[in-house]
Amino acid sequence: MKYIKQRLIAIYGETDAQKIWTSLKEKLLKAKQTHTKERKQRWDEKDLVLITYSDQFQEEGKPALATFEKVFDRYLADNFEIVHLLPFYPYSSDDGFSVIDYKKVNPIAGNWEDVEQLSKKTRIMFDYVCNHISAQSDWFKEYIKGSPEYADFFTEMDPDTDLSAVTRPRSTPVLTKFKMEDGSERYIWTTFSEDQIDLNFKNPNVLLKMIDVLLFYIEHGAEYIRLDAVGFMWKEIGSTCIHLEKTHQIIKLFRDIVEEVAKGTVIITETNVPHKDNISYFGNGSDEAHMVYQFPLPPLVLYTINRGDGSALTNWARNLQPAGDETTFFNFLASHDGIGLNPIRGIIPEEEILALVSDLKEEGAKVNYKKNPDNTQSPYEVNVTYLDALNKRADDDDIRMKRFLSAHSILLSLQGVPAIYIQSILGSRNDYDGVAKTGMNRSINRQKYGLDEIETELTKPGTLRSKIYRELTNIIQTRKAEALFHPDVPMEVLDKGERIFALKRGYDSQNSLTIIHNIANEQVDFQFSGEFVNIITGEEMTFVDTITLDPYQFLWLKSIN
Template sequence: MKKIKERLSFIYENQNIDSILQRIEERIAITKQMSLKQRKQNWDEKDVVLITYGDQFQEPDRPTLETFKKMFDKHLADKFEIVHLLPFYPYTSDDGFSVVDYKKVNPLLGDWKEIDHLSQSARIMFDDVCNHISAKSEWFQEYLNGNPEYQDFFIEMDPATDLSAVTRPRALPLLTKFTLANGEEKYIWTTFSEDQIDLNFSNPNVLYSMIDVLLFYLEQGAEYIRLDAIGFMWKEIGTTCIHHEKTHEIVKLFRDVADEAAKGTVIITETNVPHKDNIAYFGNGSDEAHMVYQFPLPPLVLNAIHKGDASALSKWASDLRPTEGETTFFNFLASHDGIGLNPIRGIIPEEEILAMVEDLKKEGALVNYKKNPDGSESPYEINVTYLDALNKRTDDDDLRVKRFLAAHSILLTLQGVPAVYIQSILGSRNDYNGVSKTGMNRSINRQKYEVIEIEEELTNPESLRSKIFRELTKLIQIRKSEPLFHPNSTMAVMNLGKEIFAFDRMNSKHESLFVVHNITNEPVDCRLNGTFLNIISGETVVINNSFTLAPYQFVWLKPII
């Protein structure tokens, strides 16, 4: 508890922390007394994550989590060790990220017993939406009603305050006007939307309440905790209000609490920001996040295949620092959000980013914009399924599959833990009907399915969904059986020309595995020499100085000595 006390002293400086420290100690003791599921310590090559909504699959008169478990057990359980279950709590907007009650399950999805049943098939990642809460939540409604218990739970701000330095992730007002029960008007800090009310962590009671939520999630079976929008937690006027030193200290405190209560719990920070800011959440390598999202990866892979030039991707990958036993990267290509562009600013020239955005818009992608300090707007997110992002509308399905698998080979073999979005494993196309229904660009990649319809497509061997599902799950199985794909195995990028993205995965025994991708639509000669086992095909390959890779072909080659 000494570290927890030191962190509280740093966060609250001259305030008396004895009371909150005692409350935290007592709350941790309650969790430790419970018989929690034994947690795996760290991670290995078998750990592949599925990202999904709890209502992804639907049947009449059945809780959707029950239906999801049925589909998961039938089609996915042998491929994915971990399920990232996107927010399954009651909510009012943003597909779950405006949480009404952190401790309840959305009744349409089921109840905590459904979460428990699913945790018997996979380890579960919960979202901890700790920066903000729904405007319809009891906490905020009690604040509006004048309940003194919630008086400082939210951030009141004079609208005349100079907030120009504050980092804005959206082209929306930072403050929202609310009318209290007594008729008084207050302007409240709302980073993301008028329905997402930022919590005031300068109030120790807010911090305690969110530690209580964190421990409750551990008690309900969460083995991975994703800290959503974590970078914005601490506000200080005159600063950017992102990545504040006290935000980092709170993440470290969450890590300490989880370690104390249930060692083996994995803390993941979600910070869609430039790479140097993102990896800062590793702390010293043993005191902050276990994993950070690899946000540059989706746009960099897309850019490489879009241009047929892997130079920027190779340069970025070669600069990645090795991770050790207590940290690794959380790799992904697609998620419930769009493809973020801010993480590649400074890696890819701005004019090249804008050109890619315009090209994708012509092929049906949608775009969300952010407001800049000078009042201008810039694209911050491309809204599109990853399958459609990689391809043109006029491409045939064979070409779609080749590009898609090449991209996912990169995902599955790169240093770190790979996560595959449910729409990707299902080979989903853009859902414009979903956008029409919700008015949200992000709905283009959040389609939900009736079980009978999706199973019909998956079992049709000629359908695009079926082809992608078969081939991608095959790659996942191979990855899981290869120890050289351990998330912390060393990675060294190989310079084989701009048309090729290649690297060597190595372990402490000096064993190697060469992963080579042709990211172009033309055959490419690749300089390599030796005898190898192609672990995808199972064939022995003898290469004398060079071999030819077909368009978008990739190989996983293990040297035979």
């Protein structure tokens, strides 16, 4: 406990830390006494994460979580050990990320009993939307009323303040004007939208309230906790207001708390930023996030297959430093958000990023832009399903599936814990009707389904959905059965030419896997020899001098001793 108090002092100083310490200590002791559920310690090759909405599948008159459970039991449980339920709380915008009440379940999804029922079958990742809260929340409504308890819960600012140094993830203004109940006007910090009000963590009582939410989630079964938009939590005028030291201290405090109360709970930071900033959230390797999102991976794999050139991916992956004994990467290709571009700035020349964006727009993708300090705009996110991002509209389904599976082979073979978005394993295409309905570009990759509809498509022979589901399931099952895919097993990236992305997992030549991808739309030959078994097909393969790979073919080759 003393380390937690020391962390509070580092954030607020002795006097302000003491104001909340007694209350916090009581909360932690109670949480520790009441928490009895055993939790898996760390991770292994069997750990794959499914990213999904709680209302992804629906039946009339039934809570969506109960319907999700049916689909999970029938089609997904064997593939995924962990389910990331995107925010399932009442919300006012942004498909859940403008939370009205942190401690309630959206009635469409069900109730806490439905969450608990699912947690009996899989480990669950909760979204902890810790940077901001809905303008429709009771907290903000009380602030508007002038309630003393909530007077400093949000960051007020003179609109003439120079905020030009502030990093902007959106093109909207930093400050939003609100009218108080007494008729006065206040300008409040809103990093993401006028409906998402940033919490003021300079007020220790805000931190105390949010720790209460964190403990509530642990009590209700959260084994993974995703810190949404966490890089923006602390504000200092004159700075970028992102990745500040006090933000890191708060995350370290969260880790101290979960390890005190429920060891085995995993803290994962969501910071869609360049790699060097992203990995700073590992701290010293044992005091901050257990996992960080591998944000360069989605745009980099897309760029690689789009160009048929693996050089950039090879160079990037070769220079990845191992995460450490107590940390690992959270690898993914697609998510509920778009494909972020900022993480590859500095890896890929800007003109090539813009060319990629142009090509994707021409093929039907949507693009969101951010505002730069000089008032220009740059694309920060491409909105598209990953299946459609990899392909042109005129492509046939055979080549479409080959590119898609090759991309996922890369995802599943890299060092770290892989996560697959629900739309990917369902083989989903762009949902333009969803965009037209909501007016949001991100809706292109957030389609929801009736139970009968999705079951028909998954089980009907020959459909693109059913073929992708079956093939991707086969690769996942192969990965889960192979101990050399444990996140801690070393990875060596091989240089086999610009048309190949290849890597080796293992400890020595006698106990290793060589994973080879042809990322081009042409046959490729290269020097290679040895005796192997392709663990995906079970076929024994001997190569004397060369190996020939068809377009987008990949092999998982285990050495035969």
